[in-house]
Amino acid sequence: MxxxxxxxxxxxxxxxxxxxxxxxxxxxxxxxxxxxxxxSPEELLASALAACTCGTLRMYANRKGWSELIKINVHVEFSRDIQANVSQMNREIELIGDLNEEQKTRLLAIANKCPIHNTLTHTITIETTLT
Incomplete structure (x- = not known):
């Protein structure tokens, strides 16, 4: 936790x-x-997704022994339309290294399973109390 x-x-x-x-x-x-x-709070939220994506992809590549993945860059843009009550994140992942298409496709699928991605795309409950 x-x-x-x-x-x-x-x-x-x-x-x-x-x-x-x-x-x-x-x-x-x-x-x-x-x-x-x-x-800013919005940057912190976007940073959480970017950091989690990087870490998850690195962990997966290491477990698979994909040493050819030299670097992972993740760029996240977060925007909100307050009037429409809609938020959007755009995530761009750059995989640097000599990876084949199968590896890239698998890494994209893994990126969409990182814990922060799952939190942001599934139901979340926030309980607030005063002390």
């Missing part, structure tokens, strides 16, 4: 996010009233 703690003081939108072993800063862009001191 992933656990994070986020905290914001009076500084506009600068949010400190911590896990047991890591920390980062999130903020809103200047255009939204922030100071752009860190990733």
């Amino acid at each position: 992933a656990k994070v703690f986020a905290s914001i003081g009076t500084a506009l939108y600068k949010t400190e996010i911590k896990t047991a072993t890591n920390s980062l800063v999130a903020d809103e862009p200047v255009s939204a009233g922030g100071l752009d001191l860190g990733f």
Whole structure:
């Protein structure tokens, strides 16, 4: 189970996010009233998909012994239409190395099974309590 703690003081939108072993800063862009001191919440969400995709593909390729896969680049664009209540992510995967078409096809299928992809494309429940 992933656990994070986020905290914001009076500084506009600068949010400190911590896990047991890591920390980062999130903020809103200047255009939204922030100071752009860190990733925006939308960038963090897109980053989760990109990082999970990279890690899942690397893990799979390593298990298959596909040393010819030298590098994986993942570019994710996230957009929302607030009025239509619709969000969209576009993910582009670049596989660098001497892979055949069968390997590429298999890696695409695996990318669509990464845990964050599954979370984003399936039902999720968020329970919120005040303490």
